[in-house]
Amino acid sequence: MEALGFTSGRVLAERGRLYTESACPGKRVYGERLVRSSGVELREWDPRRSKLGAYLAVGGTAFPFRIDSRVLYLGASSGTTASHVADICRDGKVYCVEFAQRMFRDLVKTCEDRPQMIPILGDATKPGEYAVFADSVDMVYQDVAQKRQADIICDNMDAFGARYGMVAVKARSEDVTSPPERIFAETEARIRERGFRIVDARSLEPHEKAHEMIVFERP
Numbered sequence: 001m002e003a004l005g006f007t008s009g010r011v012l013a014e015r016g017r018l019y020t021e022s023a024c025p026g027k028r029v030y031g032e033r034l035v036r037s038s039g040v041e042l043r044e045w046d047p048r049r050s051k052l053g054a055y056l057a058v059g060g061t062a063f064p065f066r067i068d069s070r071v072l073y074l075g076a077s078s079g080t081t082a083s084h085v086a087d088i089c090r091d092g093k094v095y096c097v098e099f100a101q102r103m104f105r106d107l108v109k110t111c112e113d114r115p116q117m118i119p120i121l122g123d124a125t126k127p128g129e130y131a132v133f134a135d136s137v138d139m140v141y142q143d144v145a146q147k148r149q150a151d152i153i154c155d156n157m158d159a160f161g162a163r164y165g166m167v168a169v170k171a172r173s174e175d176v177t178s179p180p181e182r183i184f185a186e187t188e189a190r191i192r193e194r195g196f197r198i199v200d201a202r203s204l205e206p207h208e209k210a211h212e213m214i215v216f217e218r219p
């Protein structure tokens with residue numbers, strides 16, 4: 001097992017497969033494989049089920065998650081990726097925002113076993129409505145598949161005083177008729193206009209079609 005250098009040993013890779021060290025041994029979230037290595041339990045992280053996993057699988061290294069990070073996660077769904085973030089940030093907090101009732105019910109179950117995960121039924125376009133549940137955070141991660149993806153994350157960065165942002169941009173959610181490259185360029189330009197510096201931007205192909213991960217920071 002090789003520890004990925006930038007993750008303080010909490011994300012590991014072996015023969016092209018990714019793993020996080022489980023913060024909740026014995027529990028699966030989405031049927032993932034559990035393996036033991038050097039006395040610890042690892043959960044396999046499937047890049048076809050997680051855009052953050054896909055970002056690492058395509059060689060992304062701008063990875064601001066730390067063991068004690070406070071993360072605002074927008075579009076948590078049932079908690080597949082958020083549970084890996086919780087493995088990495090096991091001494092921090094992962095505030096998981098989701099607005100679909102059905103997904104939220106599954107998310108609550110995922111959070112029950114993981115005290116560092118806090119489920120929030122809320123609309124990511126209205127940060128003022130859930131600000132009461134989380135005061136300041138170190139970073140915002142977003143995967144919401146809807147229009148105005150740049151402004152939604154930037155509004156949340158400003159509302160919660162976050163230093164780092166990471167957004168999985170789905171081109172087709174912005175405009176099905178525009179070429180994805182144009183959508184990505186416009187999204188990056190909007191993030192810069194909002195006063196942030198882009199640290200990395202890369203395609204998630206072949207794991208996710210017409211998606212780009214943008215990592216940025218407050219200068």
Ligand SMILES: C[S@@+](CC[C@H](N)C(=O)[O-])C[C@H]1O[C@@H](n2cnc3c(N)ncnc32)[C@H](O)[C@@H]1O
Pocket residue numbers: 049050051074075076077078079080081082097098099100103122123124125143144145146
């Ligand atoms: C692609 S899925 C997220 C998958 C998840 N990030 C993962 O990797 O496990 C997008 C999710 O965002 C949610 N969503 C979309 N718009 C939202 C909004 N404005 N506020 C909160 N959740 C939203 C959807 O209900 C859906 O569950």
